[in-house]
Amino acid sequence: MSESDSWYIERFELSGSAIGFRVNRKLHEEQSTFQKIEIYETTDWGNLMALDGCIMLTGRDNFLYHEMMSHPVLFTHSNPKRVVVIGGGDCGTLREVLRHREVESAVQVEIDERVTRVSEQFFPELCESNDDPRAQLLFDDGIAYMRNAAAESIDVVIVDSTDPVGPAEGLFNESFYQSCLRALRPGGILVQQSESPLAQVSLIRQMRQLMRQVGFSAVRTLPFPQPAYPTGWWSCTMARKGADLSGFRERGAHSKPFPTRYYSADIHRAALVLPEFVREALGD
């Protein structure tokens, strides 16, 4: 390593582990109403966004997260027409959701409009579907949005948030899960980013317990790689209203009319397999 190299390193207190990327320069920095937003140009990973010092995405590896936050849940639901994304301000999840033709409406509820505006500038590829007539971008509190949503009006809720501290804390509790359950139609599915299976398995266990406690019928956790997040290994957890989570529309996934870079029907099936220690820790 050359001593003159610059690196952006995130030291993640909770897991005692750090992740970082070599950078050429800082492209942008601002303090929004909610958080400090920084954009760096990396040497090998495209642009990088950090919120309050936590790396949110790089141009090169975000496809892993965005595909796994959207396609498994949408190919599990039998006919996902109305989708709500809570958070997701970089618009990458929204873009993947809109690839599904069955989706008639996709509402993104991001609390910080600046995250989306900055993404439009530095990650234009993620925002390329923002003008889709089925998309609606709201800049509002996702917790309140779900609390006020009409009962049984939504097929899929995707919680694409930061870690469960600060602004996102209220997205990981009983009251929020109750709102989601009420707003989902029968057979509807909530999917939420659920941190690292290795470093935070106790958080995943707690999320799943709360989801079951409020009345979801089934829960399922899918691990996937994500180099930009602590430990490089991440997960999403699904909870379903009034139906199980044992299968998915394999034929639909096999013949999907859009390209993906990580997701496939086979990868979906593989992601449903939990490593032994995770299975044991979650009591699956």
Added chain:
Amino acid sequence: MSESDSWYIERFELSGSAIGFRVNRKLHEEQSTFQKIEIYETTDWGNLMALDGCIMLTGRDNFLYHEMMSHPVLFTHSNPKRVVVIGGGDCGTLREVLRHREVESAVQVEIDERVTRVSEQFFPELCESNDDPRAQLLFDDGIAYMRNAAAESIDVVIVDSTDPVGPAEGLFNESFYQSCLRALRPGGILVQQSESPLAQVSLIRQMRQLMRQVGFSAVRTLPFPQPAYPTGWWSCTMARKGADLSGFRERGAHSKPFPTRYYSADIHRAALVLPEFVREALGD
């Protein structure tokens, strides 16, 4: 993060990405004939070993790597009796190999005896099978060992080495693969750690081309999570002599008489699925 925290950060030039862990203190440092060996006590990940500034393992996450370097290959071979581990000085792979009752002989050929001696002190759990009468620990050049091995004398060769620069460079070329092919019995399998599927897919492609070029009949790459290595996502690549790699002994894996923390028959099957972009890059 407290400003007084200490972190051991590996900045990996090749991928432009960094990995690190919070540490309490350095437990050991020495310059062996081959490399600088450092041991740190981390706050959350047990002890950590670094060789020439590259993190080799932590006490908490090495099971991922060691299990995936040993059990998939041993449950793919129909009757693995003679196993050779090239490198693997921390003895974690050897321990996993010896869990298989069919294995009659496991020879570990590590070039740097100090790595093993230091592991005995700081990772005693990995070395607990070193006294197994089936185990033989040699401290020698693995390239020469394979060159001089009797033809058709080995069932499985496991290359558990550092990155393909410096001492390990000669483990990634045509001449080494030729030696392995010659030394393997028909149906024998070479498995080698093959770096990050995201950051170094071109290296994996090159390895596979060389393996095929020297005469291996089939190659297969299995990805797995590994937080202590750059990008947190790693892989091993198998090459087989005179037989295909389409299946494995699923029944044997299901009923294995020893515990594992990551590996299972289901995880094995899942690891055989390549993400779309890897499949395309490798022409699979």
